[in-house]
Amino acid sequence: MKTIIEPFRIKTVEPIRFTSVAERQAFLRAANYNLFTLKSDDVLIDLLTDSGTSAMSAAQWGALQRGDESYAGSPSFFRFEAAVQDLMPFRHVIPTHQGRAAEAILFSLIGGPGRKIPSNTHFDTTRGNIESGGAEAHDLLIAEGRRPDADHPFKGNMDVDALEAFLARHGDAVPCVMLTVTNNAGGGQPVSLANIRAVAETARRHGKPFFIDGCRFAENAWFIKEREEGQRGRAVKDIVRDMFAAADGMTMSAKKDAFANIGGWLALNDDDLALQARNRLILTEGFPTYGGMAGRDLDAIAQGLREIVDEDYLRYRVRTAAYLTEKLHALGVPVMRPAGGHAVFVDARAWLDHIPPLSYPGQAAAVALYELGGIRTCEIGTVMFGRKPDGTEAAAAMDLVRLALPRRVYTQSHADYVAETFEEVHRLRPRLKGFRIVEQPRFMRHFTAKFARLD
Ligand code: F0G
Numbered sequence: 001m002k003t004i005i006e007p008f009r010i011k012t013v014e015p016i017r018f019t020s021v022a023e024r025q026a027f028l029r030a031a032n033y034n035l036f037t038l039k040s041d042d043v044l045i046d047l048l049t050d051s052g053t054s055a056m057s058a059a060q061w062g063a064l065q066r067g068d069e070s071y072a073g074s075p076s077f078f079r080f081e082a083a084v085q086d087l088m089p090f091r092h093v094i095p096t097h098q099g100r101a102a103e104a105i106l107f108s109l110i111g112g113p114g115r116k117i118p119s120n121t122h123f124d125t126t127r128g129n130i131e132s133g134g135a136e137a138h139d140l141l142i143a144e145g146r147r148p149d150a151d152h153p154f155k156g157n158m159d160v161d162a163l164e165a166f167l168a169r170h171g172d173a174v175p176c177v178m179l180t181v182t183n184n185a186g187g188g189q190p191v192s193l194a195n196i197r198a199v200a201e202t203a204r205r206h207g208k209p210f211f212i213d214g215c216r217f218a219e220n221a222w223f224i225k226e227r228e229e230g231q232r233g234r235a236v237k238d239i240v241r242d243m244f245a246a247a248d249g250m251t252m253s254a255k256k257d258a259f260a261n262i263g264g265w266l267a268l269n270d271d272d273l274a275l276q277a278r279n280r281l282i283l284t285e286g287f288p289t290y291g292g293m294a295g296r297d298l299d300a301i302a303q304g305l306r307e308i309v310d311e312d313y314l315r316y317r318v319r320t321a322a323y324l325t326e327k328l329h330a331l332g333v334p335v336m337r338p339a340g341g342h343a344v345f346v347d348a349r350a351w352l353d354h355i356p357p358l359s360y361p362g363q364a365a366a367v368a369l370y371e372l373g374g375i376r377t378c379e380i381g382t383v384m385f386g387r388k389p390d391g392t393e394a395a396a397a398m399d400l401v402r403l404a405l406p407r408r409v410y411t412q413s414h415a416d417y418v419a420e421t422f423e424e425v426h427r428l429r430p431r432l433k434g435f436r437i438v439e440q441p442r443f444m445r446h447f448t449a450k451f452a453r454l455d
Contacts, residue, residue, distance in 0.1 A: 007313050024042070043376045047402075047418070053255075055407065055408040060307075065296075067296025074290065076290075081093045092268045093265055095265050097264065101284070111135040118163055118174065120145070120186070122185070123184050145183065149336075176248075177210045188339075190219070211250060216342055217257050220243070263297050324339075326339075328344065348399045375418055383445070433453050
């Protein structure tokens with residue numbers, strides 16, 4: 001059969017509230033054109049993030065009931081730990097309330113002034129946790145990964161030669177090497193197993209531990225199975241094990257590839273570092289057998305990890321982003337291709353080329369998609385990255401709009417509706433106006449800035 005169907009039936013539903021264009025225009029004015037300020041009840045299709053927005057399975061809801069809330073030594077923890085170690089063979093698994101808490105603990109121990117930490121591309125919270133401790137975050141992505149239209153099967157790969165040179169030059173200042181799979185900030189693009197192994201080998205030769213930010217590990221493993229020489233016949237689960245066997249530890253947000261609404265972990269092989277991490281955990285998150293979570297969350301994650309490596313699910317999952325990407329491409333909308341795992345990325349700078357970067361073409365596109373179709377997306381461009389620490393403003397490297405796809409939530413007809421909305425925005429695009437910022441905080445301005453439309 002050619003049609004790849006949703007590999008689930010729907011048992012519980014949440015109604016979507018329909019709104020008119022006129023109502024949405026009023027909501028936009030009240031929100032000062034910042035989509036983070038909208039009430040989610042006023043959104044028809046919410047593609048703001050795939051984080052914590054997954055639909056849990058009947059088995060996960062059942063697992064919640066099994067959750068044991070003992071302060072110490074809960075069986076929920078041991079089920080969680082076993083499920084993680086079944087996929088990621090690390091000696092120590094330290095539960096946190098979400099991914100950034102794992103990052104905060106790790107970099108409070110190995111970061112600090114003078115340190116430099118290379119990755120393919122650090123996600124914003126990772127960069128934030130590194131920089132807030134006084135260290136530097138460096139992105140060493142391959143050149144193809146920075147070009148939205150470059151065709152390459154693994155646009156998330158790290159430039160291994162650049163890493164080698166970086167370590168040769170700054171070796172003493174580097175406490176670890178990182179790799180984000182898939183590369184969220186670079187379009188959800190995968191990293192090949194060969195690249196993971198080459199990065200691991202390079203780090204090891206320089207005596208540096210190697211950590212994977214594994215948020216979307218299952219999607220990454222599926223791409224390896226589909227695209228990498230010699231990996232095609234293999235089970236995704238075995239590929240996942242190989243990915244993590246190359247590393248010394250990982251950070252994880254269970255809000256992504258564990259189908260959970262909250263949760264995360266830090267995993268490590270180093271006994272001494274794990275001891276320090278658990279001591280920090282007790283100060284900031286909680287006792288080591290629950291960290292930042294309730295026992296029931298630990299059980300929901302344990303079950304979610306069994307479901308996420310299901311290959312029928314992954315085939316459908318990766319197809320969803322590709323389906324929408326192809327539809328938008330056929331309409332003439334410039335999109336990042338090939339599609340990544342969790343999202344569709346629209347190149348708004350190319351699409352709305354009459355709006356200069358400092359008038360925020362990504363914001364203009366995101367506002368138009370909400371106004372005309374009730375679709376909420378996220379600008380990843382000059383609004384998010386354009387303000388420098390000294391308060392000056394410059395165009396970001398790209399002006400993208402991300403359509404992140406919550407897991408198991410929307411169906412193919414929702415995707416068709418999104419494409420139809422794009423068709424309408426595409427038709428009207430010469431009339432779309434840019435924006436200016438009328439009020440903003442010093443950091444992370446995209447969450448709270450107020451905008452006005454330019455005349
Ligand atoms: N690393 C990556 C690659 C991420 O995408 C995220 C979160 C985190 C770390 C932090 O995890 O949210 O559990 O603290 N990404 C979300 C997103 C917020 O929308 O892409 P967290």
